[in-house]
Amino acid sequence: MPTKHAPQKDIPDIVVGRLPVYLRTLRTLAAEGREITSSSELGARLGLTSAQIRKDLSYFGEFGRQGLGYNIEFLIQQLRRILKVDRMWDVALVGAGDLGRALAHYHGFHERGFIIRMVFDSDPEKIGTQLAGFDVRDMARLVGEIKAAQIKVAMLAVPATAAQKVTDLLMEAGIRAILNYAPTALSVPRDVQVQNIDPTVHLQRMTFYLEG
Amino acid sequence: MPTKHAPQKDIPDIVVGRLPVYLRTLRTLAAEGREITSSSELGARLGLTSAQIRKDLSYFGEFGRQGLGYNIEFLIQQLRRILKVDRMWDVALVGAGDLGRALAHYHGFHERGFIIRMVFDSDPEKIGTQLAGFDVRDMARLVGEIKAAQIKVAMLAVPATAAQKVTDLLMEAGIRAILNYAPTALSVPRDVQVQNIDPTVHLQRMTFYLEG
Numbered sequence: 001m002p003t004k005h006a007p008q009k010d011i012p013d014i015v016v017g018r019l020p021v022y023l024r025t026l027r028t029l030a031a032e033g034r035e036i037t038s039s040s041e042l043g044a045r046l047g048l049t050s051a052q053i054r055k056d057l058s059y060f061g062e063f064g065r066q067g068l069g070y071n072i073e074f075l076i077q078q079l080r081r082i083l084k085v086d087r088m089w090d091v092a093l094v095g096a097g098d099l100g101r102a103l104a105h106y107h108g109f110h111e112r113g114f115i116i117r118m119v120f121d122s123d124p125e126k127i128g129t130q131l132a133g134f135d136v137r138d139m140a141r142l143v144g145e146i147k148a149a150q151i152k153v154a155m156l157a158v159p160a161t162a163a164q165k166v167t168d169l170l171m172e173a174g175i176r177a178i179l180n181y182a183p184t185a186l187s188v189p190r191d192v193q194v195q196n197i198d199p200t201v202h203l204q205r206m207t208f209y210l211e212g
Numbered sequence: 213m214p215t216k217h218a219p220q221k222d223i224p225d226i227v228v229g230r231l232p233v234y235l236r237t238l239r240t241l242a243a244e245g246r247e248i249t250s251s252s253e254l255g256a257r258l259g260l261t262s263a264q265i266r267k268d269l270s271y272f273g274e275f276g277r278q279g280l281g282y283n284i285e286f287l288i289q290q291l292r293r294i295l296k297v298d299r300m301w302d303v304a305l306v307g308a309g310d311l312g313r314a315l316a317h318y319h320g321f322h323e324r325g326f327i328i329r330m331v332f333d334s335d336p337e338k339i340g341t342q343l344a345g346f347d348v349r350d351m352a353r354l355v356g357e358i359k360a361a362q363i364k365v366a367m368l369a370v371p372a373t374a375a376q377k378v379t380d381l382l383m384e385a386g387i388r389a390i391l392n393y394a395p396t397a398l399s400v401p402r403d404v405q406v407q408n409i410d411p412t413v414h415l416q417r418m419t420f421y422l423e424g
Contacts, residue, residue: 113412205407210405
């Protein structure tokens with residue numbers, strides 16, 4: 001099935017943000033034994049219109065045929081390629097507290113393109129201890145060790161007060177993408193990616209809509 | 213300082229989503245001892261334009277005066293009111309695994325409007341044990357206990373395979389907002405709020421932009 005690739009310029013970031021959700025949903029369908037799906041079915045599962053899904057995918061090529069729907073396995077492979085998770089990304093985790101521990105134990109990363117390779121902390125009581133099979137490393141060696149391993153992706157699970165300082169070290173180490181769990185905005189160069197996960201932000205976004 | 217309230221209809225959800233980030237940033241400024249800020253300063257901290265911030269806030273009223281900037285404490289109070297976190301929201305946490313443990317231990321909720329009141333799990337080995345000062349409760353009693361406590365907000369930290377079934381119970385219990393950590397889309401009635409936190413979705417959104 002040949003794919004006509006649209007140019008990848010000027011794709012709205014909000015569209016890019018939906019692709020991983022499409023990929024996840026397609027994988028669920030595949031796990032259910034399904035081979036073909038449609039934009040309406042994906043839309044129904046995700047609370048989006050089928051037009052939205054068709055439009056989002058059309059930025060990247062033609063992945064289905066009118067009336068025939070999408071071949072699930074094919075679309076999975078295309079989305080993996082587009083999102084660059086048809087390879088594995090090594091990840092450095094910074095912060096071995098409660099959240100760092102949960103992230104280090106989480107089994108969901110590996111099958112979706114990511115593998116934690118190193119865990120750092122600055123707490124002398126944590127350094128050298130085992131966490132989910134990792135030796136917790138000394139934050140003082142972060143720059144050298146991340147550089148040597150050529151790791152480009154980091155998860156930041158440190159307190160807000162330490163987050164910018166650690167971020168500056170991550171920049172020095174060559175990190176290009178940070179998943180930031182610290183509840184604070186990070187300052188990074190323009191070409192570095194940051195995504196923020198702050199549960200309270202999500203909770204407050206919902207209470208706005210609730211009745212008192 | 214009188215505030216002229218704009219009608220709250222038809223506010224784009226993306227604007228609502230930025231308000232908690234503005235609130236968090238204002239609190240950081242207040243903690244730094246500051247009293248006045250500007251849309252340019254907020255923008256610089258958040259990587260947004262000052263025009264964006266002024267436009268977002270203008271949906272809700274006039275909070276600053278041209279050339280004088282925003283009174284930080286006043287704007288904090290207004291945003292707390294708008295987001296309805298000028299009160300405390302009781303929260304039920306479902307799932308006492310690694311992530312549930314991290315959430316139960318997290319100290320960042322309380323000062324921003326949320327307090328975990330109950331923790332549920334279905335694992336007989338976890339039920340009755342202590343987690344961050346909570347007795348882990350039997351999921352079989354979830355509907356009755358959430359109803360009795362009139363809790364409206366839940367955090368879902370269960371495996372994807374269990375998520376929809378638990379969500380259906382949460383609906384029965386009267387929950388109106390779910391912070392969903394399970395890596396799957398939930399089906400809920402239209403008037404129920406869901407926010408999803410799936411770290412892999414965020415990671416994949418970033419690798420899209422990285423060079424191979």
